[in-house]
Amino acid sequence: MIRNSEVNHPNYNLIQHSKLAWTDTKEYLSNAIRGNFGYIETQYGLVRVKTILKETYINSMGLLLVALAIAIIIGLYAGAFATLTRHKKIVLPILLLTIFGISAPSFFAGLMLRQGEIYYLRTFGKPLVNVAGFGWDYKHMLLPVLVLAARPLAYLARASFIAFGRIMDEDFIRTAYSKGLDKRSTVNVHAIRNIAIPVLTAIGVSLRFSLSTLPIVEFFFVWPGMGLRLLEAIDLRQTTLVVTLALALGLTFLALNLFLDISYRFIDPRVREIQ
Amino acid sequence: MKSIKKIFSFLLNPRFRYNEMPELLHEGSKQFVGEAPSGKHNSPGFRGLLGNFPLIFGGTIVFILFLVVLFGPLIAPINPYIAGKHIVPHYDSEKEEWINPPLSPSEEYPLGTDEWGNDILSMLLYGARNTLVACAFITMVRLILGLILGAYAGWSEGKATDQIIMGVISVILAVPMLISSMILIYSLDIRKGLPVFIIALSVIGWTEIAQYIRSEFIVLSKMPYIEGARAVGARNFAIAVRHVLPNILPQLLVITFLELGAVLLLLGELAFIGVFIGGGSGIALGDETIGIEVLTQSNVPEWEAMLAEGTDGYAPSPLLYSLQRLRSSFL
Numbered sequence: 001m002i003r004n005s006e007v008n009h010p011n012y013n014l015i016q017h018s019k020l021a022w023t024d025t026k027e028y029l030s031n032a033i034r035g036n037f038g039y040i041e042t043q044y045g046l047v048r049v050k051t052i053l054k055e056t057y058i059n060s061m062g063l064l065l066v067a068l069a070i071a072i073i074i075g076l077y078a079g080a081f082a083t084l085t086r087h088k089k090i091v092l093p094i095l096l097l098t099i100f101g102i103s104a105p106s107f108f109a110g111l112m113l114r115q116g117e118i119y120y121l122r123t124f125g126k127p128l129v130n131v132a133g134f135g136w137d138y139k140h141m142l143l144p145v146l147v148l149a150a151r152p153l154a155y156l157a158r159a160s161f162i163a164f165g166r167i168m169d170e171d172f173i174r175t176a177y178s179k180g181l182d183k184r185s186t187v188n189v190h191a192i193r194n195i196a197i198p199v200l201t202a203i204g205v206s207l208r209f210s211l212s213t214l215p216i217v218e219f220f221f222v223w224p225g226m227g228l229r230l231l232e233a234i235d236l237r238q239t240t241l242v243v244t245l246a247l248a249l250g251l252t253f254l255a256l257n258l259f260l261d262i263s264y265r266f267i268d269p270r271v272r273e274i275q
Numbered sequence: 276m277k278s279i280k281k282i283f284s285f286l287l288n289p290r291f292r293y294n295e296m297p298e299l300l301h302e303g304s305k306q307f308v309g310e311a312p313s314g315k316h317n318s319p320g321f322r323g324l325l326g327n328f329p330l331i332f333g334g335t336i337v338f339i340l341f342l343v344v345l346f347g348p349l350i351a352p353i354n355p356y357i358a359g360k361h362i363v364p365h366y367d368s369e370k371e372e373w374i375n376p377p378l379s380p381s382e383e384y385p386l387g388t389d390e391w392g393n394d395i396l397s398m399l400l401y402g403a404r405n406t407l408v409a410c411a412f413i414t415m416v417r418l419i420l421g422l423i424l425g426a427y428a429g430w431s432e433g434k435a436t437d438q439i440i441m442g443v444i445s446v447i448l449a450v451p452m453l454i455s456s457m458i459l460i461y462s463l464d465i466r467k468g469l470p471v472f473i474i475a476l477s478v479i480g481w482t483e484i485a486q487y488i489r490s491e492f493i494v495l496s497k498m499p500y501i502e503g504a505r506a507v508g509a510r511n512f513a514i515a516v517r518h519v520l521p522n523i524l525p526q527l528l529v530i531t532f533l534e535l536g537a538v539l540l541l542l543g544e545l546a547f548i549g550v551f552i553g554g555g556s557g558i559a560l561g562d563e564t565i566g567i568e569v570l571t572q573s574n575v576p577e578w579e580a581m582l583a584e585g586t587d588g589y590a591p592s593p594l595l596y597s598l599q600r601l602r603s604s605f606l
Binding site: 103105106107208211212214215216219220227230231234235237242246249250251253254 | 451455547549
């Protein structure tokens with residue numbers, strides 16, 4: 001336990017700090033290129049940062065991928081469904097739900113889901129899902145995935161609703177109908193490729209949403225991923241671990257964005273022509 | 276009041292001075308200038324405002340919050356800054372029962388107490404200052420930074436300064452905002468309180484505003500009237516302030532209110548993982564034989580910290596839950 005007399009106050013000498021930062025960064029990078037990310041002290045002795053990174057990265061990215069896949073599939077279908085029916089009684093509730101999904105804070109949603117699970121346990125006597133813990137089955141993954149997918153789902157549904165609505169008013173869709181095509185083949189052949197770019201942009205944005213809520217969700221449901229480990233490491237001042245994990249998160253985000261940017265060129269021929 | 280209006284329209288509306296300088300114009304061209312908008316004919320007036328229900332509703336909420344920030348501590352029953360004003364677990368010999376906080380609402384404590392025995396009502400009233408003042412300051416600094424840097428980047432599009440600013444923005448955006456702000460707050464020393472939060476959250480959060488302002492500036496700086504202003508001989512800074520800025524002012528207002536909500540949300544998430552204003556001090560439970568559990572406790576009344584403590588246990592005071600609901604609806 002830290003007592004008040006043992007706490008050392010930080011000094012704000014900027015020159016000294018920037019010199020220290022420069023040498024530390026150089027040393028860290030030169031080690032990291034050789035694959036040596038350093039060690040951290042735990043109660044079980046020295047542990048390699050690399051092994052922690054590997055374990056937590058797989059756990060986090062698995063959760064993130066499942067959540068994003070669910071969000072993309074359900075969100076796009078909901079947006080497309082709302083556009084194609086264009087019935088006020090269907091469109092309005094979907095849009096209201098998306099507003100709720102975007103504006104609800106993730107910890108609040110997690111809290112509500114956990115309370116719901118506790119009430120279920122109290123009334124029926126057996127648990128439906130686990131409120132915390134790690135495991136690759138639906139019992140452990142349902143609640144974190146729901147919380148993690150809520151905001152991307154809502155955002156993607158809105159984006160696909162707007163993009164689809166704009167495309168379905170275009171002239172070439174009317175031409176396709178007048179050719180005698182039915183709704184299904186009109187959408188599949190003529191509309192889908194045109195909404196690819198706004199939808200891919202929306203996927204990039206929702207990736208950032210879900211990456212930023214990842215620490216909260218992992219903290220709340222005690223999922224042993226990067227976010228939880230990162231928060232612990234910041235609390236315990238394990239600098240090398242913090243830097244490595246944050247760097248891994250940032251590089252993942254940048255790589256996925258790069259992948260999305262490249263995929264624009266393959267999907268939309270108009271982008272290729274401009275360049 | 277009238278003079279304030281005059282100053283504002285002088286600053287924001289370039290057409291305002293037209294009727295003050297008719298002699299500069301050619302006789303024949305006067306008919307194209309027209310009258311300056313006086314405001315009397317365009318605005319619906321005070322009676323029109325009363326019919327606008329959402330405006331009245333939102334205005335009332337903001338007014339009440341404003342009153343709480345100003346006069347809250349005067350009407351609060353207990354000052355939470357004074358130590359020893361909270362309830363400790365004890366045996367009440369009159370009622371013959373253990374009194375163990377959190378207490379449910381009673382006459383003495385209208386909203387009950389939290390886990391540590393502090394009165395929730397007075398903490399709410401005192402905490403409004405900390406939370407809302409932090410929120411307002413963070414938003415203000417973010418807006419100023421984003422406006423200046425975004426405008427500069429958008430004005431010098433494609434040059435070295437633009438690329439440096441965009442590079443900084445993409446570096447800041449690559450790491451989740453929660454993580455980077457937490458690292459910055461801890462490295463600046465969380466025990467310093469409010470200023471550290473304002474610095475950290477505004478240094479990290481200006482990027483999205485700057486991106487938006489930059490894109491608006493790129494679009495607007497190619498407009499014909501900018502070319503006209505340049506032909507008249509206005510300098511770059513004057514063009515940016517007098518001709519481009521008034522055009523993005525309405526969007527800027529919308530961004531301000533969205534940003535206020537986003538800052539409150541981020542403060543809430545930070546509090547949830549144990550980083551709140553007045554945090555950093557801990558209470559150790561147990562001794563070395565049975566293991567020590569360190570609880571972070573806030574010694575400054577603040578809404579977000581109260582929220583975080585409310586989520587800690589499974590069944591704390593039910594009023595903390597309603598507080599959370601209230602707060603999220605306020606967002």
